[in-house]
Amino acid sequence: MNAYTEKIRELSSNLLREGKVDLVIGFKQGTVPMATVPAIARTPEEAATFVWDANCSLNLANYLTNRTEKIGIIAKGCDSRNIVNHIVENKISREQLYIIGVPCTGMVDKPSIRALFDLEITQFKEEGETLLVKTLENELKIDKQDYLRANCRTCMHRNPVIHDVLVAEPVVEQTLEDPFKDVKAIEQMDDDQRWNHFETLLDGCIRCYACRNACPLCYCPTCFVDESNPQWVGKGQDPSDVRTFHFLRAYHCAGRCTDCGACEEACPMDIRVRDFTRKLVKDSLEIYGWEAGLTLDQRPPLDTFKPDDPDAFIK
Amino acid sequence: MKVIQIDKNDWNRGIDASRKAYHLFGPVTDNNQSMFKQLAPDQYPDMEKPDTIMSPKSVLFPQTEKLLGATLDPTAENHHIMERPETDYSPRAVIGIRPYDARAVALVKLNFDTPEYRDPYWCDAYAATTFVGLAVNQPSVTDFSTAMGSGPFAEEGLDALLVDAGDLYLAKVLTPKGEAFFSAAGFDTVADTDESLEKIEQLKNKAETAMGPLAVFTDKLAQKSILDLHGAPFWEDLAFTCINCGTCTFVCPTCWCFDIQDETKGNSAARFRNWDTCMSPLFTKHGSGHNPRGEKTQRVRQRFMHKLKYFLDKYDSGTMCVGCGRCVEKCPVNIDIRQVCNKMNSYEPQK
Numbered sequence: 005m006n007a008y009t010e011k012i013r014e015l016s017s018n019l020l021r022e023g024k025v026d027l028v029i030g031f032k033q034g035t036v037p038m039a040t041v042p043a044i045a046r047t048p049e050e051a052a053t054f055v056w057d058a059n060c061s062l063n064l065a066n067y068l069t070n071r072t073e074k075i076g077i078i079a080k081g082c083d084s085r086n087i088v089n090h091i092v093e094n095k096i097s098r099e100q101l102y103i104i105g106v107p108c109t110g111m112v113d114k115p116s117i118r119a120l121f122d123l124e125i126t127q128f129k130e131e132g133e134t135l136l137v138k139t140l141e142n143e144l145k146i147d148k149q150d151y152l153r154a155n156c157r158t159c160m161h162r163n164p165v166i167h168d169v170l171v172a173e174p175v176v177e178q179t180l181e182d183p184f185k186d187v188k189a190i191e192q193m194d195d196d197q198r199w200n201h202f203e204t205l206l207d208g209c210i211r212c213y214a215c216r217n218a219c220p221l222c223y224c225p226t227c228f229v230d231e232s233n234p235q236w237v238g239k240g241q242d243p244s245d246v247r248t249f250h251f252l253r254a255y256h257c258a259g260r261c262t263d264c265g266a267c268e269e270a271c272p273m274d275i276r277v278r279d280f281t282r283k284l285v286k287d288s289l290e291i292y293g294w295e296a297g298l299t300l301d302q303r304p305p306l307d308t309f310k311p312d313d314p315d316a317f318i319k
Numbered sequence: 320m321k322v323i324q325i326d327k328n329d330w331n332r333g334i335d336a337s338r339k340a341y342h343l344f345g346p347v348t349d350n351n352q353s354m355f356k357q358l359a360p361d362q363y364p365d366m367e368k369p370d371t372i373m374s375p376k377s378v379l380f381p382q383t384e385k386l387l388g389a390t391l392d393p394t395a396e397n398h399h400i401m402e403r404p405e406t407d408y409s410p411r412a413v414i415g416i417r418p419y420d421a422r423a424v425a426l427v428k429l430n431f432d433t434p435e436y437r438d439p440y441w442c443d444a445y446a447a448t449t450f451v452g453l454a455v456n457q458p459s460v461t462d463f464s465t466a467m468g469s470g471p472f473a474e475e476g477l478d479a480l481l482v483d484a485g486d487l488y489l490a491k492v493l494t495p496k497g498e499a500f501f502s503a504a505g506f507d508t509v510a511d512t513d514e515s516l517e518k519i520e521q522l523k524n525k526a527e528t529a530m531g532p533l534a535v536f537t538d539k540l541a542q543k544s545i546l547d548l549h550g551a552p553f554w555e556d557l558a559f560t561c562i563n564c565g566t567c568t569f570v571c572p573t574c575w576c577f578d579i580q581d582e583t584k585g586n587s588a589a590r591f592r593n594w595d596t597c598m599s600p601l602f603t604k605h606g607s608g609h610n611p612r613g614e615k616t617q618r619v620r621q622r623f624m625h626k627l628k629y630f631l632d633k634y635d636s637g638t639m640c641v642g643c644g645r646c647v648e649k650c651p652v653n654i655d656i657r658q659v660c661n662k663m664n665s666y667e668p669q670k
Contacts, residue, residue, distance in 0.1 A: 034653035036461060041653045044559050062652065066562065115351075124459050140457070208352045210373070210382065212596070214564035214651050230601045239580050240383035240593045270651035272372060272566045273352055 006130065008056040008106060011171040012078055015104050016051035019076045025102050028076035029067050030054040037128040038114050042067060054078070056171075057130045058148055061111040063266040065089070065220040068096045075101055080108035082155075082264035084164035085297025086220040089260055092303060095223060105167030107175040109133065110148065110156035111265070115274050117151050120144060155265035155278060158183040165298055184286045190279065201279075202247070208273040209246050211239075215277045216253055218270035221260050228252060254280035259288045259306040262297045322519075323501055324510035325481075325488040331363055333504035337412065340503040341449070344378050345414040346371050355413070366483070369415040369453050374423065374572030374645065378413055379444040380431075380594075382569075386440065387590040391583065401590060406440075412449040412500055419464040419641040421452050421476035423572030426641070429634050430575055449496045452477040456522055458530045461644025463657055466535035468637040471526040472519070482519050489515045535657045536664045537638055540631055547668045548628060549620065557659065558616035560652050565596030567646035567654070568622065573639045576602075597621050623659050 016028040031040040033055045040059045045051035056078070064077055065086030075096075079087055084105060090096045117137060118125060127138035133148045160183065163174040182188075193201060213229070216222045228236050229249050237252075238245035254277075261281045268278050288294045292305040325333065337343065344357050345364025353368060355375035387401035424445070431441040455462065455471035464470050474480055479497030482489045489510060492498050501507065568574040578595035581588065595602055598618055604610045612618050630639035640656060647655050 035655040035658065036647060036653065039653035042560055044556065067559070123457075126460055204350065207350050208354070210569045212565040212569045213599075214562070214566045217562040217564040218651055226600070230599065232601060232604070238582055239578060240582075240591050242383070270562070270564065270566075272570060272649040272651075 006056065008171050009054065012054050012056050012104060012106070013052050015169060015171065016045060016054055016076055016078070017048035019102055020045065020051055021048045024074070025076040026073035028054075028078070028104075029064050030078040031056065031060045031064075034059075037125045038112070038117070056106065058110065058112040058135070059114075059128070061153065061265065061269040062218060063220050063264045066218060066266065068101075069220075069223045070095060071100070073100070076104060077101060078104050078106060079164050079167065080106045081159060081161045081163055081165070082108075082262050084166050085161060085262040086264060088166055088297040088300055089262070089304075090220065091300055098300070101168075103164065103167045103169075105164030105170045107164070107170060107172050108156075108159075108162045109175055110152040110159070110162070111269075112148060112151050113153040113156075117146070120146070153265050153269070154186070154276075155263045155268070158186075159263070161295075161298070166300070184282070186279075187282050187286045190283070203243070205276060205279055206243070206246055206250060209250070209275060210273060211241070211246060211249065212272060213249075214270040214272060215267035215275075218266040219253075219257070220264075220266070221257050222253070250277065250280060254284060257281050258284040259292070259294060259304040260296050261285055320512060320516070321492045321498075322510040322512050322515040323490040323492060323506050324508050324515065325490060325506045326508075327486055327488065329506070330366075330488070333506050334363055334414070337500060337504040341410045341412040341500065342407070343412055343414060344375065345369075355416075364414040366415055366453060369417065370459065372645070372649065373570055374420050374643065375413055375416050376420075376423065376427065376572050376575075378411065379424065379441055379448065380427070380575065380577075382594045384440060384592050385589050386579070386592055389588045390586055391588050392586040399588075401588075403439075406443070408443045408447045410449065411444075411447050412451055414451045415453045415481075416450050416477070417455060417643070418452055418471065418473040418475070418477065418480070419462070419467075419469040419643045420572045421450050422464075422469040422473060422641045423476075423643070424450065425476035426573050426630075426636065426639055427575050429636060449478045449500045450476060451490075451497065451500060452480045454480055454482045454519075454522070454526070456483055456526055458526055459644060459648075461647045462530060462642065463533075463535050463644060464642035465527060465530055466533045466537065466657075467640050467642035469641050470523075471530070472523040482522060484518055484522065489519055491519070535642070535660050537627070537631075537660060539664045540627055540638070540660075543628065543663065543666065545624070545628060545632075548624065548663055548666060550668065551663070551666050553659075553662050553666075554616050554620045557654060558614075558619045561598075561615060561619050561654055562652055563598050563600075563615050563618065564651065565598045566649050566651065567656075568596040568598060569594060570645040570649050572641060572643055572645070573626070578602075597625070623656070623663065626656070627660055627663055 019025045019028060028045045028051055032043040032053050034040050038059050042062055042064060063086055064083050068090050091098050121139045123139040123141055125137055125139055129136040135146050135148050137144050162177055237248045263285050294305050344355055346353060346369040347356050347365055353371040354373050355371050385404050388404050389401045390398050392398055431438040458471050474493055478494040480491045576595045577592040580591050603612045612621055626639045
């Protein structure tokens with residue numbers, strides 16, 4: 005058992021035992037290699053089954069929306085930023101939360117690890133920053149930092165931005181020459197290339213909406229694609245409808261997206277849906293000097309209005 | 320029982336020959352995604368990697384299918400009259416379908432081809448299709464088909480079963496449709512039946528042994544009361560974990576629910592059906608505004624109850640799960656139907 009897991013179990017169990025919270029939200033071990041399960045613990049015994057490893061990729065802030073209990077929650081850097089979003093957007097209150105912060109060194113990119121082997125992975129073990137991955141016929145020791153998810157490679161907030169306790173000392177934040185290389189590569193394409201890029205990107209989309217449902221930002225009581233009276237968007241596989249869903253979903257995240265990567269993580273078809281939201285993350289930073297989910301004291305740029313707005317269109 | 324042997328060196332030649340008589344569908348990898356698709360004229364089924372993300376159910380039941388069309392042009396004589404579109408139902412062959420997926424076709428048939436109602440779209444596609452299966456020599460860690468009435472070498476729903484025996488395929492010919500396909504492909508080398516059946520049996524035993532002992536139990540499901548299972552406490556925790564996307568239902572080879580939509584563009588009108596998912600809050604929403612499954616817990620429960628209880632009670636043909644393991648593999652939060660099934664099977668209500 006790694007030190008993080010041990011500490012998470014201890015802190016969560018104590019919270020429940022001392023009655024400081026009604027439940028704790030964390031990850032449990034999955035039933036297949038490289039899988040974890042977001043789960044609730046209501047008793048110290050249940051909290052003792054929590055785990056932490058490089059597969060705890062989903063964003064647990066997703067499970068906080070409109071809850072009324074007093075909640076303990078395990079939060080890595082990106083989860084903590086979405087908790088901030090949730091508080092700012094009144095989906096949960098700070099007083100309801102006890103945040104167990106996890107300084108994070110990144111989550112692994114499962115597709116690229118799977119691509120190392122012809123056969124399916126039968127075992128996955130983590131020893132510090134080294135991953136031991138086995139199939140029926142061979143095994144490899146790989147360095148976790150070489151197989152991080154794309155969003156973890158450009159993450160600038162590995163340490164939780166809000167927490168009540170940390171499970172370990174903060175980790176060193178990354179320094180990056182240019183975190184937006186990927187976006188710039190797309191910006192530099194000509195119109196045809198760019199159209200082609202996004203068209204191919206969405207080729208395999210089956211409209212299961214896992215990207216939307218894994219996203220802590222997507223909490224509308226009824227999503228626009230589920231509206232039936234009136235109906236805004238067609239429900240079939242016509243490319244214009246598939247694109248409409250993805251474009252609108254991305255724009256709803258403008259100025260709010262923390263680039264946590266849950267959308268890509270959840271996609272059964274391994275579609276790189278972050279190609280949409282990344283551009284909005286970059287624009288928010290360049291136009292408004294804004295990174296989502298860093299402060300409780302300021303509203304996101306796209307839900308505020310300033311009477312002295314310098315742009316003429318608003319007057 | 321006739322067994323044909325096919326030298327792998329002759330495989331592509333035979334596939335090409337069969338194209339003259341069949342539209343071929345098979346596993347292919349496009350854009351890093353393995354899918355069952357209609358093969359392009361120069362494309363061959365990927366027999367080394369036939370385990371696809373999506374099941375081949377779309378060959379008979381496309382995700383979006385046009386049911387009816389009409390013109391809205393008032394000058395046309397038949398304007399506003401909905402008519403069934405011309406669809407090509409000439410012979411198709413699905414190459415490399417896994418035995419569990421073939422069982423799934425047989426189960427879906429129970430729904431689309433009933434004495435009371437016969438879905439013409441599905442049934443016409445089914446009648447046109449020959450299923451040439453490929454046995455699973457090396458079952459995946461999520462394959463539990465042996466527990467669900469299928470298995471790595473099961474034959475239900477297949478017209479022929481190919482067994483990869485190294486340099487050659489041993490092909491069990493199971494139906495006249497299968498016979499016709501091999502004849503069109505020019506595969507006619509009859510193998511020594513006893514010897515090849517023994518070889519197949521060995522590979523089958525090896526595959527089943529690799530899957531280990533059955534760890535999923537369905538034996539008590541039939542005698543459970545629906546209301547007891549409805550009230551079981553485990554749905555709440557499952558529903559907490561579930562993010563309520565439709566991944567499990569879309570990758571499932573037996574999920575057959577659809578939603579009908581009318582669309583118009585200019586002067587053309589069409590009625591489509593699209594795969595639907597019981598995970599969606601809209602799925603059972605009534606015109607009145609009432610939603611019998613408005614809460615996530617109700618939707619999660621519905622999926623498992625339908626697969627593992629209602630279907631079983633209604634058709635007495637086993638569960639509606641064939642154990643392919645796709646939902647286990649693809650669920651973003653690793654909800655494992657094997658565990659749910661065992662919980663249901665062993666559930667005793669507190670008196």
